Ligand code: TYD
């Protein structure tokens with residue numbers, strides 16, 4: 001009898017190796033290999049041949065007109081904005097985020113709105129009892145919404161339950177609690193998560209149900225274990241924020257049906273998540289007296305400008321001009337907002353220089369510009385939109401690169417290089 005080879009599956013990336021090793025050879029994560037039972041050989045793994053036996057599939061040309069899928073607006077515009085304009089029937093979506101960030105709350109609210117609009121919605125919780133979910137809905141004032149709830153963890157049971165009458169949307173909270181009896185292994189292992197998701201995604205495609213999978217995220221920010229899941233679904237959303245702050249941001253990391261640059265902004269209140277259509281006001285701390293070490297940066301999120309505040313703190317052993325070499329430097333964006341826009345360079349520099357020199361940036365100023373390695377300050381994209389929003393919110397001054405157009409209604413100070421910015425802050 002052939003010896004069955006041991007099988008170790010990386011819980012981060014899903015790659016398989018036949019001996020245990022401390023580090024995954026594929027994704028380089030440490031201590032992620034776990035021995036799992038062999039997967040049931042599927043027909044797909046069998047040798048293919050050209051002898052026929054399959055069905056002939058229809059081939060179409062690229063220019064064949066295809067109707068765009070009709071989207072279901074959730075009735076929560078900030079949610080629809082993040083996913084590209086509404087839920088696409090038959091699509092599979094993964095909503096990732098830290099435990100306790102508000103994924104269940106968000107999806108319960110979305111489910112309730114859709115149900116209230118007359119769509120058939122099923123919400124399956126593998127983490128809480130149906131009664132717990134119901135009580136939360138009542139607390140959120142959504143007790144009257146005709147969402148159908150169940151507590152279940154068996155994918156077979158779930159698909160049997162909804163199979164005869166496929167709902168418009170099926171929420172699975174969370175995918176880590178599900179198990180498929182097609183393979184062995186405990187729920188939460190990468191093989192189980194993948195097999196369960198595979199079955200659910202297939203159901204979505206075959207029956208036109210939008211399937212939403214909730215996924216917990218690990219400390220390093222990847223969707224726990226199943227990075228493999230990200231490839232299987234059409235849309236990956238990340239629900240972010242800091243538990244100590246009220247604000248939550250819904251961000252598309254991948255979207256086969258839309259862009260990934262729009263964000264949805266929410267605030268966690270006692271009555272659930274409320275929408276924040278004008279996030280700028282939210283990320284700015286109270287701006288009165290100028291404080292050294294802060295600057296305001298007008299960011300762009302998709303089509304929308306969002307103003308954020310950069311905060312810098314430097315701790316020095318001795319005052320020594322502007323050398324950061326002996327300083328401990330802390331940098332933060334207020335309100336749990338996360339920035340990756342290179343146009344924030346100048347605002348970061350301004351906050352740092354201000355913290356170091358203890359001379360404030362004027363509180364009525366916004367700062368934008370990209371800094372080249374040479375210290376030259378470069379123009380940024382969407383400057384007009386950023387400046388317009390700044391003026392609308394009552395800012396009076398903009399510090400920006402030379403050569404930028406726009407900024408009506410603002411006093412403009414233009415800088416060619418970092419030296420000029422430092423001179424401005426130091427009043428030289
Ligand atoms: P939850 O949706 O259960 O998070 P997740 O599903 O991502 O784990 O939300 C958990 C937190 O949200 C919980 O700590 C309490 C808070 N919360 C509110 O502040 N207000 C509310 O109305 C609700 C339902 C939850």
Ligand code: MG
Nearest residue numbers: 103104127173
């Ligand atoms: Mg939850």
